Amino acid sequence: MVLAPLLVFFACAAGGDPAAGDTGAGADSHDEACADVPTLDWDNFGHGFLVASCQGCHASTATERQGAPEAVVFDTVDDAWRQKEAILRSAAGDAPSMPPRGGVSDDDRTRLKWWLECGTPGA
DSSP states (O other), X not given: OOHHHHHHHHHHHTTOOGGGTOOSHHHHHHHHHHTTSOOOOIIXXXXXXXXXXXXXXXXXXXXXXXXXXXXXXXXXXXXXXXXXXXXXXXXXXXXXXXXXXXXXXXXXXXXXXXXHHHSOXXX
């Protein structure tokens, strides 16, 4: 009977919510991975990156979308954050497929990953 309260205590002390199945380990590893990453946000990176690399096909006003789905638009910071996982997978993953003609440096792909993984949603 004493074991259950101790498990709850240690899980809470580690920063997790045992009721939600969170032990807090993910937050610690995220904090460590992002500790030395520069602060990137929509204003100092995201907007410029998306305009230069994505909005040719993924802007709501794009006249030739090259087959880009109508629902995949990156006009605003909120649009980008709603599509975070797809952006990370297709433009910053191990085998990026976007943009299809390339042209994005490895450094910019890394910054894109930092922005979306370490940044504040909506910023």
